[in-house]
Amino acid sequence: MWFLLLVILTVFVFEYINGFHDAANAIATVVSTRVLLPRAAVLLAAAFNLVGALSGEAVAKTVGAGLVDTAYVTSLTILAAMLAGIALGELDRASAHDLVKVDAVFRPDPSSRGVYDRLYDEFTKLYKSQKDMFHRLNRPPRRKRPG
Numbered sequence: 001m002w003f004l005l006l007v008i009l010t011v012f013v014f015e016y017i018n019g020f021h022d023a024a025n026a027i028a029t030v031v032s033t034r035v036l037l038p039r040a041a042v043l044l045a046a047a048f049n050l051v052g053a054l055s056g057e058a059v060a061k062t063v064g065a066g067l068v069d070t071a072y073v074t075s076l077t078i079l080a081a082m083l084a085g086i087a088l089g090e091l092d093r094a095s096a097h098d099l100v101k102v103d104a105v106f107r108p109d110p111s112s113r114g115v116y117d118r119l120y121d122e123f124t125k126l127y128k129s130q131k132d133m134f135h136r137l138n139r140p141p142r143r144k145r146p147g
Contacts (some may be wrong), residue, residue: 007079014082017089069100 027041036044 004094007075010079010082010086014085015087021089021092022049064069109129 023042023045026045027038030036030041031038
């Protein structure tokens with residue numbers, strides 16, 4: 001009985017940690033592009049994650065069909081898989097924070113400055129040649145006046 005509770009607790013811990021990665025991936029795009037405010041994005045993600053979790057196991061059955069022989073799945077197997085998932089998630093998080101230095105990522109190497117300058121010049125030329133089209137696409141539609 002205690003072992004089963006340990007397995008269930010481990011599954012919850014894994015889901016909690018895995019949720020950080022999923023939420024960051026799902027929310028970052030809509031917040032960075034200013035489609036949604038951060039609070040709205042988090043609330044929508046939480047609501048739809050809950051709906052998805054409660055909507056059934058059809059997706060899990062489809063994905064797992066023929067992939068795993070359920071005769072070999074035990075509580076120990078599940079515990080080992082969850083612990084491996086937690087370790088991989090923590091390794092991923094730790095390596096992302098420790099290996100990537102943000103200030104170094106955004107500063108170009110001085111030896112490749114010419115490449116950046118050429119790319120900037122090409123982008124500027126392309127933008128200037130297409131500027132009217134960009135402005136037409138981004139202009140709000142005209143409303144018809146009632147009359």
